[in-house]
Structure formats: C-alpha cells, structure tokens
Amino acid sequence: MNAPFKIDTPTTTPAPATLVQRALGGHAAIGLLASALLYIIALTGSLIVIHDRWQRWEQPNIAETASLSPAAAQAAMTAVVAGEAGKPRTTHLYIRMPTPDLPRAVVTTDNGAWYVDGAGKVVGREAHAWTEFVIGLHEYLHLPATLGLIVVGAFGVMLVGLVVTGVLAHPRIFRDAFRIRTRHNTQLARADWHNRLGVWTLPFVLAVALTGAFIGLGSVGTTLLARAYTNGAVEPVYATIFGHEPKPDAARAPLPDLATAIRAQATQAPGTTPTYVIAHDPGTRGQHVQIIAEHPRRLIYGETYAFDGRGVAKGKVGLSDGPIGRQAAASAYNLHFGNFGGLAVELAYMLLGLGLCVVTATGTSLWLEKRRRRGLHSQRMAACWAVVVWGTPLALLAALWLRGAAGPDAPLVGMFWGLMAAMLVAAIAWPLWATAARLRTVAAAAVLATAAGHAALLRPEMGGPIAIDLIAAVSAGAVLWLFRGVRTVRSI
Incomplete structure (x- = not known):
C-alpha cells in the first residue's frame, strides 16, 4: 500500500524585528x-x-552685603569659632563670599552655618x-x-x-x-x-x-x-584632580591668617573672583587655607589656590590651566547645573x-x-502616574509649608516621602479620586496661594524674592489656562 500523500504546510516565521522596532522596545x-x-x-x-x-x-530678611573685605573675613572666622566654644572643634571652616546671585556671606563649620554682615559680625543662622x-x-x-x-x-x-x-x-x-x-x-x-x-x-x-x-x-x-x-x-585618586593636602598636625595654634591669604590671591590672580575661602583644621599647626576663585569666561567652577596658616602662597591646583582631563572634570559641575x-x-x-x-x-x-x-x-496605574506628575510639586509645596510652620528643623524628608506614599495608596484605593485634572488644579492653586502669601510678607525693595513669587503665580495661571477643559483621567 502506498503511503498517503503528504502535503507540506508552510510555517510562517515571524519577521525579525527591525532596528526601529528594537529601539522602540528598548526605549519603552x-x-x-x-x-x-x-x-x-x-x-x-x-x-x-x-x-x-x-x-x-x-x-528674605537677612542683612545683605555686596562684598566681604579680607579683614571682615578674618573677623567672621574669629567670631564664629568663638561662638562655638564648648562644641566639638571643627575640621573645616568655609566662608562663602557674597555674589550677585546671593549677596550674603555665610560661614559654615562642622557644627552649623551662619550669615555675617559686611563687617564680619554674625547676624543670623543659615536656615534655608x-x-x-x-x-x-x-x-x-x-x-x-x-x-x-x-x-x-x-x-x-x-x-x-x-x-x-x-x-x-x-x-x-x-x-x-x-x-x-x-x-x-x-x-x-x-x-x-x-x-x-x-x-x-x-x-x-x-x-x-x-x-x-x-x-x-x-x-x-x-x-x-x-x-x-x-x-x-x-x-x-582624588588628589590627581583636586590636589594634595598637607599632613595634619593637631597641636594647638592661632587661627589662620585669612586676610593675608585673600590679599595674596588677589595679587596672584587679578581679575578672578573668590567664591569660597576654606580653612582646613583651623586652630592647629597643620592648618592651611584654600581659596576657590572663579575665572571669567571659563566653564570651570573655579581655580583652587593654596596657602599655609600664615597666608603664604603654596601654588594652585591647576583646574584652570592643568591637564585637559582636570579642566574637563572641573567643568562638569557648571555644565550640569547651569552655573555660568x-x-x-x-x-x-x-x-x-x-x-x-x-x-x-x-x-x-x-x-x-x-x-x-x-x-x-488600568485606572489605578493612570491614577498613580497622575500622582507622580502632579502630586510631586504638591508634596514639595507641602514641605515648604511645613518648614514655614515648624521652622528649619522640621522633618521635611519624612513628610515628603510619607505624603507621596499616602497619595499613591489613595490612588490605588480610590483611582477615580486621583485624577490628573483634580491634582493639577490643586497643585496650581497651592502655588498661587503660596506665591501670594509669601509676597504679602515682603518689603517693596525685595525685588528678587518678589520676582520669584510673580513668576510662580504666572506659571500656575498658565497651567490652569493651558489645561482648561481637559478632564480625562488619561491626561497628564
């Protein structure tokens, strides 16, 4: 008997994914x-x-100054160190020099941070x-x-x-x-x-x-x-980019001579603008001073100039004219944060x-x-994403309100993540409540209320903070206007 006639049925093999399809899948x-x-x-x-x-x-109510003289910087360090008597000795003391963006001088130690006026006198705690x-x-x-x-x-x-x-x-x-x-x-x-x-x-x-x-x-x-x-x-490894530091010596010594170091840096690099004056291990024999100064028309965050405790120059790191890798590393920060x-x-x-x-x-x-x-x-997934998009600015504002009500030591981190978690739980439990339209309206209204309330507390001459309030209010109004009439759960 002949074997039955067999018909081969062609099998369809899926076509291999194209580059565009693979890229789209990876992108998603x-x-x-x-x-x-x-x-x-x-x-x-x-x-x-x-x-x-x-x-x-x-x-907004901190006294401001356009500059801090070398003598005032020395006085500021002395005042802050004296005010920390009885506390653990600080290993680093930073003086942030006034800039046009922030015309305030700030002295920071291991124990806290303080604003000082143009004469170097402490005028308040840094509490932003x-x-x-x-x-x-x-x-x-x-x-x-x-x-x-x-x-x-x-x-x-x-x-x-x-x-x-x-x-x-x-x-x-x-x-x-x-x-x-x-x-x-x-x-x-x-x-x-x-x-x-x-x-x-x-x-x-x-x-x-x-x-x-x-x-x-x-x-x-x-x-x-x-x-x-x-x-x-x-x-x-870090020293190859940011420079080496001298060996420490914990024996007691007078505080470093910042004033002489600041004057020497101005002579050594005219046209540069000091942004930070750093005293390492102040009050010890191993102390030394670094001054970070901005160079005009350069992307680097600054050059670091080194001095001993008496203010005698010890050279610079070479962020401005050293190896190209060092200059590139020093330029990454400003390029990332837009500080230029x-x-x-x-x-x-x-x-x-x-x-x-x-x-x-x-x-x-x-x-x-x-x-x-x-x-x-999934309404729950849509609601959770609405919480991420519009609940995040709302939680940031809630942290701001908590800071205003409870002071600078309020638990902002715990409140923010706790509120985000609570909103996500609510979105899962009641997805019809957590719509993008509702959260967007609440967030925009909160921005408007915050800007108006903050501006009402300011004096007319405080142009910078008032400008931020105005921009925030206009932005919130623009969001409400752009999304007018949009009520679907699927909208962002």
Missing part, C-alpha cells in the same frame, strides 16, 4: 523603569538651577532648610550620600539610553521637528509634543545626563581606580529642564493610552 522598557524617579530628578533639578535665589526667597531639602532630593534622592550619588548617576545613564533609543525609534524625528498636530486627537498631539520637545531639548538633555552620570558615578570610578593602583586608598552665563542661562536651563519633565510625563502617558486601546487600561 528603559522609560517605564526610570520614569517616576527620573521625573522627580528632572523637576527638582529645574528648581535648583536658581538655588541661590531660592535661598534668598526662603530667608527647604532649599537644601530640594537639592538633596535632586542629588541623592535623600539616600545616604554615596549611594544616592550612584543611584542618581545611574539614572543619568538611563537618560542617555532614552535619548539614543528615542532618536533611533523615530527616523523622521528631526525632519518633523516643528510638526505639531494640535488639531487632531489628544493622543496625536501628546505624541507630537513628546517627540518635538525631545528634539528641542536633545543637546541640553545629553549634556546634563552625561555630566550627571559623571558626577554621580565618579565615586564608583574612583573606587575602582584606587583598588587597581593605590591599594584601595581613594585620596590619591548669569540669569539668562539659568532661565534657559529651567525651561529646558521643564521641557524634560513634559517629555517624561507624556512618554508614560502615551504608553498608558496604548494599553487602554489594547483593552488593558
């Missing part, structure tokens, strides 16, 4: 993993670009706790310092990955850089804003992401280099940072909408 995976914390880092980073101005805004809270949230996510820097640095790497995969996933992204279909449905408009802002902010995002990764992961690289070349000692070019650059950084916030928010919103169209919509 990285974005979902990083989106919530990346949004918080971007939002707080946009705020702390003007941290000096926030410091004045938070403590909310500003420091926001800085800590951006730089460390309130984790222990080294771990926090590593985590935030890792998010910088993720952001670079998002930028690269986002560009690869949209071959026409540059050709369509100015195409926004605002008259089409909400999803198309949101996608266009996501893509267009991604293009417009691309150089900025790459700059801050790469420098953020460099700053945050620097400790990891330093540890690896130390294990490879210095038997695990990290100090020699004055107010115009700061405002540009803030706007671009807010653009990154919009890109992050719309990216996850687009993914949630795609899930909805596939029948996988």
Whole structure:
C-alpha cells in the first residue's frame, strides 16, 4: 500500500524585528523603569538651577552685603569659632563670599552655618532648610550620600539610553521637528509634543545626563581606580584632580591668617573672583587655607589656590590651566547645573529642564493610552502616574509649608516621602479620586496661594524674592489656562 500523500504546510516565521522596532522596545522598557524617579530628578533639578535665589526667597530678611573685605573675613572666622566654644572643634571652616546671585556671606563649620554682615559680625543662622531639602532630593534622592550619588548617576545613564533609543525609534524625528498636530486627537498631539520637545531639548538633555552620570558615578570610578593602583586608598585618586593636602598636625595654634591669604590671591590672580575661602583644621599647626576663585569666561567652577596658616602662597591646583582631563572634570559641575552665563542661562536651563519633565510625563502617558486601546487600561496605574506628575510639586509645596510652620528643623524628608506614599495608596484605593485634572488644579492653586502669601510678607525693595513669587503665580495661571477643559483621567 502506498503511503498517503503528504502535503507540506508552510510555517510562517515571524519577521525579525527591525532596528526601529528594537529601539522602540528598548526605549519603552528603559522609560517605564526610570520614569517616576527620573521625573522627580528632572523637576527638582529645574528648581535648583536658581538655588541661590531660592535661598534668598526662603530667608528674605537677612542683612545683605555686596562684598566681604579680607579683614571682615578674618573677623567672621574669629567670631564664629568663638561662638562655638564648648562644641566639638571643627575640621573645616568655609566662608562663602557674597555674589550677585546671593549677596550674603555665610560661614559654615562642622557644627552649623551662619550669615555675617559686611563687617564680619554674625547676624543670623543659615536656615534655608527647604532649599537644601530640594537639592538633596535632586542629588541623592535623600539616600545616604554615596549611594544616592550612584543611584542618581545611574539614572543619568538611563537618560542617555532614552535619548539614543528615542532618536533611533523615530527616523523622521528631526525632519518633523516643528510638526505639531494640535488639531487632531489628544493622543496625536501628546505624541507630537513628546517627540518635538525631545528634539528641542536633545543637546541640553545629553549634556546634563552625561555630566550627571559623571558626577554621580565618579565615586564608583574612583573606587575602582584606587583598588587597581593605590591599594584601595581613594585620596590619591582624588588628589590627581583636586590636589594634595598637607599632613595634619593637631597641636594647638592661632587661627589662620585669612586676610593675608585673600590679599595674596588677589595679587596672584587679578581679575578672578573668590567664591569660597576654606580653612582646613583651623586652630592647629597643620592648618592651611584654600581659596576657590572663579575665572571669567571659563566653564570651570573655579581655580583652587593654596596657602599655609600664615597666608603664604603654596601654588594652585591647576583646574584652570592643568591637564585637559582636570579642566574637563572641573567643568562638569557648571555644565550640569547651569552655573555660568548669569540669569539668562539659568532661565534657559529651567525651561529646558521643564521641557524634560513634559517629555517624561507624556512618554508614560502615551504608553498608558496604548494599553487602554489594547483593552488593558488600568485606572489605578493612570491614577498613580497622575500622582507622580502632579502630586510631586504638591508634596514639595507641602514641605515648604511645613518648614514655614515648624521652622528649619522640621522633618521635611519624612513628610515628603510619607505624603507621596499616602497619595499613591489613595490612588490605588480610590483611582477615580486621583485624577490628573483634580491634582493639577490643586497643585496650581497651592502655588498661587503660596506665591501670594509669601509676597504679602515682603518689603517693596525685595525685588528678587518678589520676582520669584510673580513668576510662580504666572506659571500656575498658565497651567490652569493651558489645561482648561481637559478632564480625562488619561491626561497628564
């Protein structure tokens, strides 16, 4: 008997994914993993670009001075050290010199920080706790310092990955850089804003992401280099960039001569502007002085000039004219935080940072909408994302109110994360309550109320803090106007 006739049925093999499809998949995976914390880092980073101005805004009634003379700097150090009698001896004393952004002199020790007037007299405690809270949230996510820097640095790497995969996933992204279909449905408009802002902010995002990764992961690289070349000692590795320090000698000695050191630095590098005067181990024989001075038209944060306890110059580190790697390392900080070019650059950084916030928010919103169209919509996920986008500024404001009500020692960190956790729990339990529209309205109203209440307490001559209140009020009004009529749960 002949074998039955066999018909071969062709099997369909899925076509291999294209580069665009693979990039799109990688882009979505990285974005979902990083989106919530990346949004918080971007939002707080946009705020702390003007941290000096926030410091004045938070403590508007402190006496200000345009400069601090060498004699006044010496008097300020003497007054602060005398005021800390009975406390543990400080190992480092920093004098932050007045600048146009912050025309106040601040003396910081291991035990606290104090404002001093133009004569070097202590006039009040430095207590801008909310500003420091926001800085800590951006730089460390309130984790222990080294771990926090590593985590935030890792998010910088993720952001670079998002930028690269986002560009690869949209071959026409540059050709369509100015195409926004605002008259089409909400999803198309949101996608266009996501893509267009991604293009417009691309150089900025790459700059801050790469420098953020460099700053945050620097400790990891330093540890690896130390294990490879210095038997695990990290100090020699840091010294290749920031310079070596003399050996300590704890024997008692008169306080260092800061006045002579400041005068010598002005002679050694005319045209530079001292920003920090640092006394290491003050009151000991091993004490020495460093002066960090800004160089005009340079991206470096400053050059470090070294002096002994008598104010005799011992050279400089070479951040301004040393090896190119050292200059690049000293330039990463200003490039990341926008501390160059004055107010115009700061405002540009803030706007671009807010653009990154919009890109992050719309990216996850687009993914949630795609899930909805596939029948996988989750009101709880949408509500949780609304809490991240609009609950974060609300929690930041709540921390500010707590600081105003309870003083600079209030537990701002615990309150912020506790409130965020409570809002997320509420979003899971009652998703119809935690809508983007409701949270957005509450956040904008809170900004308006805060700006109005703060401005009412200021004197007319306090132009800087009043300007911040005005900008905040206008921004909150603009948010309410732009989103007027938008009530859907899926909106950002």
